[in-house]
Amino acid sequence: MTLDPATLMPVGVSFEAITDIDFWISVGVLAGIYAIVALGLQVNTGFTGIVNFGAAAFMAVGAYSMAILVLEVGISFWLSLPLAMLITMLFGALVGLPSLRLRADYFAIATIAMAEMVRLFAQNARGLTGGNQGLFCADDDPSNCYANSWRDVSDSINGFVENFWSDPSSLFPLLLVIWVTVGIATIALVYLQKTPWGRVLRAIREDEDAARALGKNTLLFKLQSLAISALLGAIGGFFLALNLATLHPIDFEPLITFFAFSVLVLGGLANYKGVAVGAVLFWFVIEGTRFIDLPDPPFTETRIAALRLAITGLLLIGLMAFRPQGLFGNRQEMVLGE
Amino acid sequence: MEAGQVTERAAPAVGEQVGERLRRKPWLGAVGVIALIFIALVIGEGLHDVAQTGLNGLSLGAIYALGAVGLTLVYGILKLVNFAHGDFLTFGAYMAYLVNVTWGAPLVVAIFWAMLMTAVLGIALERVLWAPMRAKHAGLLQFLLMAIGLAFLLRAVFQWFWGTEIRSLDVNTTSSVEILGLRIGQTELIVVIVGITVLVAVGLGLRMTLLGKRMRALSDDLELAETAGIDTRRVILWTWEFAGGLAGLAGVMAASVTSLYPEMGFELLLPIFAAVVLGGIGDAFGALTAGIVIGVMTEWSTLIIDARWKTAVGFLVLLTALIVRPQGIFGKAKAI
Numbered sequence: 001m002t003l004d005p006a007t008l009m010p011v012g013v014s015f016e017a018i019t020d021i022d023f024w025i026s027v028g029v030l031a032g033i034y035a036i037v038a039l040g041l042q043v044n045t046g047f048t049g050i051v052n053f054g055a056a057a058f059m060a061v062g063a064y065s066m067a068i069l070v071l072e073v074g075i076s077f078w079l080s081l082p083l084a085m086l087i088t089m090l091f092g093a094l095v096g097l098p099s100l101r102l103r104a105d106y107f108a109i110a111t112i113a114m115a116e117m118v119r120l121f122a123q124n125a126r127g128l129t130g131g132n133q134g135l136f137c138a139d140d141d142p143s144n145c146y147a148n149s150w151r152d153v154s155d156s157i158n159g160f161v162e163n164f165w166s167d168p169s170s171l172f173p174l175l176l177v178i179w180v181t182v183g184i185a186t187i188a189l190v191y192l193q194k195t196p197w198g199r200v201l202r203a204i205r206e207d208e209d210a211a212r213a214l215g216k217n218t219l220l221f222k223l224q225s226l227a228i229s230a231l232l233g234a235i236g237g238f239f240l241a242l243n244l245a246t247l248h249p250i251d252f253e254p255l256i257t258f259f260a261f262s263v264l265v266l267g268g269l270a271n272y273k274g275v276a277v278g279a280v281l282f283w284f285v286i287e288g289t290r291f292i293d294l295p296d297p298p299f300t301e302t303r304i305a306a307l308r309l310a311i312t313g314l315l316l317i318g319l320m321a322f323r324p325q326g327l328f329g330n331r332q333e334m335v336l337g338e
Numbered sequence: 339m340e341a342g343q344v345t346e347r348a349a350p351a352v353g354e355q356v357g358e359r360l361r362r363k364p365w366l367g368a369v370g371v372i373a374l375i376f377i378a379l380v381i382g383e384g385l386h387d388v389a390q391t392g393l394n395g396l397s398l399g400a401i402y403a404l405g406a407v408g409l410t411l412v413y414g415i416l417k418l419v420n421f422a423h424g425d426f427l428t429f430g431a432y433m434a435y436l437v438n439v440t441w442g443a444p445l446v447v448a449i450f451w452a453m454l455m456t457a458v459l460g461i462a463l464e465r466v467l468w469a470p471m472r473a474k475h476a477g478l479l480q481f482l483l484m485a486i487g488l489a490f491l492l493r494a495v496f497q498w499f500w501g502t503e504i505r506s507l508d509v510n511t512t513s514s515v516e517i518l519g520l521r522i523g524q525t526e527l528i529v530v531i532v533g534i535t536v537l538v539a540v541g542l543g544l545r546m547t548l549l550g551k552r553m554r555a556l557s558d559d560l561e562l563a564e565t566a567g568i569d570t571r572r573v574i575l576w577t578w579e580f581a582g583g584l585a586g587l588a589g590v591m592a593a594s595v596t597s598l599y600p601e602m603g604f605e606l607l608l609p610i611f612a613a614v615v616l617g618g619i620g621d622a623f624g625a626l627t628a629g630i631v632i633g634v635m636t637e638w639s640t641l642i643i644d645a646r647w648k649t650a651v652g653f654l655v656l657l658t659a660l661i662v663r664p665q666g667i668f669g670k671a672k673a674i
Contacts, residue, residue, distance in 0.1 A: 051479055098661040104478055105419050106660055109615070113608055113656045120653070124646045254604075258486055265483060302501050310494035316487025320480040321471065 025171045027287045028280075029243055032178035035279035037236040038263040039185050039272065040229030045261075046270040046329075047193065048225040049205030051104050054095065054111030055260050057118040058233025060252035062088040063241040064122060064129055065234075070146040071138045072128070077149035085234045092230025093223050100222045112254060122249040134246040150242050171243075178239050182276055185232060189272045201225055255309075262312055265319050268329025277327065285311060365627075372631065375638070383641045390520050391637040397526040397595050399633020400533025404588035405606060406613035406625035407540055408581025414557035414620020415577055418468065421485040423585060424607030425492040430456040430586025431507075431593035431602060432496055438508050445509060445594075453586040460582025461575055463488070469574075489604065496600040505598045507590070529591045536587065537626050544622050553577055557620040609636070609652030616659045 037055050044052040065084035070077050099110040122129045129135055137145040157173035192198050203211040204218050212218050241247055259282070267278025286308050299307075325331045379388045409423045420426075430452040438448035467488070471481065509525045522530075544550035552573045555563040564570045592606060613632055617624025636651040 045479065051482060099657075102660060105417075105482065106615075108482055109419065109611055110657060110660045113611070113653050113660075116608055117650065117653045117657070120647070120650055124644075255490075258490070261483060261486070269479075300501075303498050306494040306497035308494075309490050309497065313487040313489070313491030313494060316483050317467070317491065320476070320484040320487065321467075324476070324480050 022169050022171070023287075023290070025169045025175050027283050028175045029171055029178060029239075030287070031276075031279040031283040032175065032182050033236050033239045033243065034260050034263045034283065035182045035276045036178070036185060036232050036239070037260040038267070038275045038279060039182075039189060040232030040236075041260055041264045042269070042272055042275055043189065043201075043225050043232075044229045045264065047198070047205060048201045048222055049104070049208075050100065050222055050225065051108040052111050052226065052229060053108045053254070053257055053261075054115040055229070055233050056252045056254060056256040057095075057111075057115035058088055058092060058230045059237035059240060059256065060115075060118050060122060060249075061091045061230075062234025062237035063247055063252075064135070064237075066238055067135050067146040067241060067247055068128060071135070071144065077146065080146075081238065084238070085231055088230045088234035088237075089227040092226045092233075096223045096226040100219055100226070112257070115252075115254060115257065119249050119252050122247075122252065129249070130247070132249060134248045136246040145245075147242055147245055174239065174242060181235060181239075185235075186272050186276065193272070197221075197224075258316070259312065262315055265324070265326045265329075266315065268326030269324075270330055271326075271328045274326065274328030281327075282315075285315075368631075372635075375635075379638060379641055386519065387641060388638065391641055392634050393520050393522055393530075394526070395634035395637030396630065397529040397533070397591070397633070398636060399630035400530055400537065401588045401592050401595075401606065401629075402609050402613050402633050403537055403626045403629025404533060404584045404591070405610040406617065406629045407537075407622050408584045409610055410614045410617060410620055410625040411553060411557065411577050411622060412581050413614060415553065415560060415574060416468065416472070418481055419485065421482065421607070422463075422489040422492060423581075424603035424605070424610065425489045425496075426456055426459065426582060426585035426603065427589035427592060427606055428496055428598075428600065428603035429459055429492060430589030431598050432500060433586065434590040434593065435500070435505060435507060435598060439505070442508075445507065445590075448507070449587065449590050452590045453583040456586030456589070457579040457582035460578035460585075464575060464578045469571075493600050493604070500600070502600060505593075507593050507598065509594045523595075525594050529595055532587075533591060536584070540584070541623055541626055549573070549576055553580075554622075605649075608656060609649075612652045612656035612659065615656060 037059060040058070041052060041055055044050045062084050065087045066077075066080045069075050069080035069083055075083070095111070095114050099107055099114075102110060123131055125131075126133075135146075137143070154170070154173040157176065158168050158170070161168045161172060193201075200211065200216050200221050203214075203216070204221055208218050211221075240251065244251060263279045263282045264275065265278075266282050267274030267276070289304055289307055289311075319326060376388065405423065405427055408426075409420060412418055412420050412423070433455040434445070434448040434452040436448075437443045437451045438445050467484065471484065476484075511523065511525060514521050514523045515527055544554060552563070552568050553576070555566070555568060556570060556573055556577075560570060563573075588606075589603060592602060596602070609632055610629070613625050613629035616628035616632070617626070632652055632655055635655070636648050639648050639651045
C-alpha cells in the first residue's frame with residue numbers, strides 16, 4: 001500500500017461549521033429529541049432498575065400512530081398527538097405485562113426483540129406504514145401530509161421571531177418546542193421523583209422483594225414506569241417525524257435505542273438534570289466529526305459514518321469500564337450491581 | 339421414586355399425569371407441537387413442499403445452532419449476555435473474505451483462518467475487557483452496555499475496512515444436488531453436512547471430554563466448580579476460544595449461503611438468542627436442538643405466510659419462550 005502524501009497532511013479544522021447557525025440548530029434538535037427519549041430511559045433504568053432496550057419501538061409506535069391517524073384515518077394532527085400517546089402507553093403496558101416478570105437480562109432481550117418486531121411490521125405492513133418507501137403524504141391527496149399543521153405553526157413562530165432575527169432558520173421553531181418540552185419533562189420528573197410514588201420506584205430498584213413485602217404491587221409500579229417512558233418515547237418519535245418529514249423503518253433501528261442509552265449514561269444514571277447535558281455533549285461529539293476537515297481518501301462518507309459508530313461504541317465501553325455513573329450520576333444510586 | 343409417587347396417589351386424572359410428565363420432560367411437549375405442525379403442513383401443502391422447505395431450513399438451523407452453542411456457554415458460565423456475539427459471526431465472515439476473495443486462497447483455508455481469528459478475538463476480549471470487569475465486580479447494566487458498545491465498535495471496524503457493500507464469498511451458488519426428488523444447492527448441502535458434523539462432534543465433546551464436563555460444571559455453578567479444584571480461568575479461556583471458533587464457522591456459513599455486510603451478524607443475533615433461550619441458558623445440547631428447530635420452522639413458515647415475514651418466526655419464538663418458559667424447553671428442566 002502506497003501512502004498518498006495528501007493523506008499525510010495534518011488534518012485541518014474547518015471553521016465553517018462553527019459559525020453555521022443552521023448546523024448548530026440541527027444538532028440542538030437531535031440532542032433535544034434524544035434527551036426526551038433518554039429521560040424515559042432514566043425513569044426505567046435509573047430509577048426503577050428495569051433495563052429497557054426497546055425505546056426505539058416506543059418512538060416508532062408513537063410516530064407511526066400519529067402519521068397513520070392523520071393520513072389514513074383522517075383526523076387532525078392535534079387530535080392525533082394525544083391519541084398516539086395513549087396508543088403508545090397502552091403498547092408499553094401490553095409489552096410490560098408479560099415481560100416485566102422476567103429477570104433483568106431476559107427483560108432486556110425481550111424488549112430488543114419486541115422493538116425489532118415493530119420495525120419488521122413497519123417494513124412489511126406496506127399498506128399501513130408505506131414499508132421501506134416511507135410514510136409522508138396521503139396517496140390519494142399529495143397535499144395532505146402529516147407535518148402540514150406543524151408547518152403552519154412553525155411559520156407563525158418564525159413570523160414572530162423575525163421581529164428580532166431577520167431570516168431565521170426553518171428548524172428554529174422545532175428546536176424551541178423540543179427544548180421547552182425537555183424542560184417541562186425534566187421538571188415534572190424531578191417533582192414526581194420526590195413524591196411517595198417516586199420513592200416506591202426507587203425502593204423497587206433497590207430491593208424489589210422488600211418493596212413487595214411492604215405490600216406494594218411492584219408490577220403495577222413497573223408498568224407505570226414503562227408507560228411513562230413509552231409516553232416520552234412517543235413524544236420523541238413525534239419530533240423525530242417532524243424533523244425527518246418522512247418516516248422510514250430504518251429510522252427506528254436498535255442503534256437509536258443505544259444512542260439514547262449513550263446519552264443516558266453520559267449524563268449519569270439516577271439524575272434527571274444530567275440527561276440534557278449528556279444529550280448536548282453526546283451529539284456535539286458525534287456531529288463534531290464535521291468540524292474536522294477530514295480528507296476524502298481515506299475518509300469517505302461510509303468511513304465517517306463508521307467513525308461515529310466507533311465513537312458511540314468506545315464511549316459506552318469507556319464509561320462502563322471507568323465511570324459507570326456517568327458525569328452527574330451518583331455511584332451509590334447505581335444498584336444494578338448484582 | 340417417580341413410579342412410586344405416581345402409583346401412591348389415588349389414580350390421578352389423566353390430564354394431571356400428562357401435566358406432570360410435561361413438567362419433567364418439557365421437550366416432549368415441544369416435540370408434540372412440532373409433530374402437529376408437521377402433520378398439519380403435510381395435509382395442507384403436501385409432503386414434498388414441507389420436506390423441501392424443511393431441508394432449506396436445515397442450513398439456516400445449523401448456522402443458528404453453531405452461533406447459539408458459544409453464546410449459551412458464555413452466558414451460562416459468565417452470566418454475560420454477549421450482544422457482540424452476532425458481530426463475532428460477521429468478524430469470522432470478513433476474515434474468510436480476506437483470505438478467500440482478497441488473497442484468493444481456497445475456502446477451506448479461509449474457514450480455518452476465520453475460526454482461528456475469531457477464537458483469538460474471543461480470548462483477547464476476555465483478557466482486556468471481561469476479566470478485568472469481573473474483577474471489578476461490575477454490574478449487569480455495565481456488562482450489557484459494554485457488550486453493546488463492543489458490538490458497535492466491531493461493526494464500525496467492518497464498515498471502515500469493507501464499507502457497506504453487500505459482498506459474497508467465492509462459493510458455487512448455481513449448481514444444486516437432487517436427493518429423493520428434493521433439491522438443495524451444493525453450498526447449502528455442504529453447510530448442512532459440515533454444520534451437523536461439527537454440532538454432533540461438539541455435543542459428544544461436551545458430554546465425553548473432561549473439558550466439556552468442566553465447562554458444564556462451571557455453567558451449573560462457577561464457585562462450586564472452583565471449590566472442586568477446577569482451574570476456572572483456564573476453562574473460561576477455553577470457552578471463549580470455543581465460542582469464538584464456532585461463531586467464526588457460523589459466520590462463514592452464513593456468508594456462504596446468504597451474503598456478507600456489516601449488519602449480517604447482528605441480524606442473526608436475535609434468532610440465535612431465541613435458540614439459546616429455547617434451549618435453556620447454559621445448555622449446549624438444548625441450544626443445538628433449538629437452533630435447528632428454529633431454522634426449520636422459519637422456512638416452514640414461508641409455506642403459509644409471505645417470505646418477507648419469516649424473520650418474525652425467530653422473534654416470536656424468542657418472545658414466546660421468554661414469556662412462557664424462560665428456563666428453556668429443550669434443555670434439562672431446572673428452576674430459575
